[in-house]
Amino acid sequence: MATGARRAYPDANIVTIPLADGGEGTVDAWLRACGGRLVTHRVAGPLAAPMDAVYGILGDNETAIVETAAASGLTLVPPAQRNPLNTTTYGTGQLIRHAIESGVCRLVIGLGGSATNDGGTGVLQALGVRFIDVDGNEVPAPITGGMVETIASIDLTTAVKLPDDDGVEIILASDVMNPLTGPTGASAVFGPQKGATPEIVTRLDNALGHLASIIKRDMGRDILSVPGGGAAGGLGAALMAFFGSTARSGIDLILDAAHFDEAAADADYVITGEGSVDSQTLSGKAVAGVVKRCKTIGNASVIAIGGIVDVEIISELKEAGVTAVEAASPTGMAVDEAMARAAELVEAAVERALVATKP
Numbered sequence: 173m174a175t176g177a178r179r180a181y182p183d184a185n186i187v188t189i190p191l192a193d194g195g196e197g198t199v200d201a202w203l204r205a206c207g208g209r210l211v212t213h214r215v216a217g218p219l220a221a222p223m224d225a226v227y228g229i230l231g232d233n234e235t236a237i238v239e240t241a242a243a244s245g246l247t248l249v250p251p252a253q254r255n256p257l258n259t260t261t262y263g264t265g266q267l268i269r270h271a272i273e274s275g276v277c278r279l280v281i282g283l284g285g286s287a288t289n290d291g292g293t294g295v296l297q298a299l300g301v302r303f304i305d306v307d308g309n310e311v312p313a314p315i316t317g318g319m320v321e322t323i324a325s326i327d328l329t330t331a332v333k334l335p336d337d338d339g340v341e342i343i344l345a346s347d348v349m350n351p352l353t354g355p356t357g358a359s360a361v362f363g364p365q366k367g368a369t370p371e372i373v374t375r376l377d378n379a380l381g382h383l384a385s386i387i388k389r390d391m392g393r394d395i396l397s398v399p400g401g402g403a404a405g406g407l408g409a410a411l412m413a414f415f416g417s418t419a420r421s422g423i424d425l426i427l428d429a430a431h432f433d434e435a436a437a438d439a440d441y442v443i444t445g446e447g448s449v450d451s452q453t454l455s456g457k458a459v460a461g462v463v464k465r466c467k468t469i470g471n472a473s474v475i476a477i478g479g480i481v482d483v484e485i486i487s488e489l490k491e492a493g494v495t496a497v498e499a500a501s502p503t504g505m506a507v508d509e510a511m512a513r514a515a516e517l518v519e520a521a522v523e524r525a526l527v528a529t530k531p
Contacts, residue, residue, distance in 0.1 A: 173443050173477070176522030180530070189430045191444070193458040194345035194422025195284025196241045199228040202280075205430035207231040213270045215263035218244045218287040219253065220314050227267045235278045236271035240264045240404050241285030244294070246366060249287045254367030256289035256359075256376060261407055262314030265298025272332060272340050281411065282422060283346040283404040287366055289317040289359055289376045291352070291383045292410025301414065302327035317405065321379040326390045331414070342415050345422035347456035350402035352395060352409045353381045358402035366405070380406050387413050423461030432465060439472040441529075443522055449478030449499075451485055454492055463493045475525045477518060479510060498525040 174186050189205075192198040203210070208230040217223040225243040229236050241247070243263030246254070264281075271279055288294065293303060293315045303311040306324040333340070350356050359368065359376040368376060383406070384396040393413045395401050400419040401409030411417040427433070436442050444462040446453065454460045459476050466472050473495040481499040489497055500521040501510035510517060 173445075173518060173522050176519035177441075177443065177526060179519070179523045180526035187435050187439075189432060189435060191423065191426055191430070191432075191458050191462070192282070193284060193347045193426070193456070193461065194282035196239065196245065196247070198239050198282035198284070198345065198422065198426070199226065199237045199242070201426050202230070202237045202429055203228050205426065211270070211274070213267055215243045215266040216260065216314050217263055218246075218248050218259040220260060220262070220316075223248070223263070225263060225267055227271055229271070229274070229276065234276055235280065236274070236276040237280050237282070238264065238267050238271060239282040239285070240288075240407060241282070243267055244288050244404075245285045246287040247285070249367075254287065255372070256287065256363055256366045256368050256405060257318035257372055258316050259288045259290070259366070260314040260316045261286065261288045261290055261292060261294035261404070262298050263294075264407070265295035268295065269299055269332065276340065278341045278343070280343045280345050280425065281417075283344055283348065283408055284422065286404040286407065288407070289363055289366060289368070289380075289405035290315060291317075291320050291380050291406035292404070292408070293320055293323070293383070295407060296331075296410055296414055300331040302330060317376055317379070320383050321375070323383060323386060326386060328414075342411055342417040343425075344400070344403070344408055344411060344417050344419040345425050346400055346403040346408060346419055347422055348403035348408065349399045349456065351397045351399065352384055352401040352406050353377050356402075358404075358406045361402065362405065384409070421456055421461065423456065423458045427461060427465055432462075433469045436466060436472060437470045439470060441475060441526065442466050442472045443475045443477065443525075445477030445500075445518075447479040448482070449476055449480070449485065449489070449497060450482040453485065454488065459489075459494075460492070467493050473529060475522070475529070477521050477525065479514070496525050496529050498522070
């Protein structure tokens with residue numbers, strides 16, 4: 173983006189601020205903003221195969237940043253193997269546990285980009301929660317989305333310390349406000365992009381409803397309709413129920429950490445974007461967060477760059493405060509080619525947009 177901006181305005185003062193909204197790139201963006209280090213840990217991937225995943229510890233040595241996408245992400249599952257009945261968040265739980273055992277007292281967990289729909293049971297299992305089936309046997313680890321329906325009861329006796337017991341504070345960074353179940357729930361809305369057929373969506377939705385009823389019965393906590401509970405295939409609801417987690421806008425958290433308001437206050441242009449600018453763009457994602465901030469702190473023209481752009485959303489974006497929307501990839505270009513040529517395409521898109529909006 174900076175290279176493209178330089179072509180349009182050779183003498184411009186350009187400030188670059190990497191951003192993310194709780195999905196991929198959240199750890200990197202936060203470390204760029206605050207300093208710190210990456211920690212590598214061996215975990216179970218979304219299909220349970222061993223893999224190395226990273227999380228970040230900030231310079232204060234008290235705060236860890238964990239991405240669900242790092243250990244349980246959709247990009248880690250080959251397209252032909254995507255099926256949320258078979259995926260688990262167990263590896264994300266292993267990252268969280270490793271961070272807790274390293275001595276941090278605050279965790280921020282990015283919930284974007286998951287391949288999972290296990291109601292967060294994989295994370296909880298890695299954190300010491302035991303799930304018992306109808307025969308009194310422990311559900312084996314790592315639990316997957318297709319195994320949630322077998323849970324009959326919950327055993328917390330070996331779970332890690334909770335915040336109520338002076339444990340670790342857990343903050344959820346997410347752009348999702350969907351509930352756990354129903355037509356706008358985790359399975360119905362996000363299941364298909366993770367490989368779920370209509371039949372699998374129904375099965376998963378029923379399983380999450382079943383899990384919610386057990387949590388309410390055994391713990392007295394109702395997670396069925398909590399806003400944001402459907403994030404990461406129900407991981408949001410699980411962490412809220414078991415660990416008293418609070419949910420925050422992922423993009424707002426990172427904008428604050430990066431001191432965005434100060435940097436953008438006197439800007440003429442603010443250029444942002446995402447892979448696909450579409451109907452979900454204004455639902456708390458990075459572009460929406462940037463536009464909202466810019467409306468309150470200055471008079472910058474906001475330009476949104478999308479790998480692809482749904483033209484039907486452009487008028488709504490402009491009503492929200494976006495000055496211009498530009499697609500990086502030409503119509504008809506294959507996604508694989510566009511991704512391979514991302515740098516040059518984004519550079520050219522930024523230049524086009526700036527030239528077109530020059531006074």
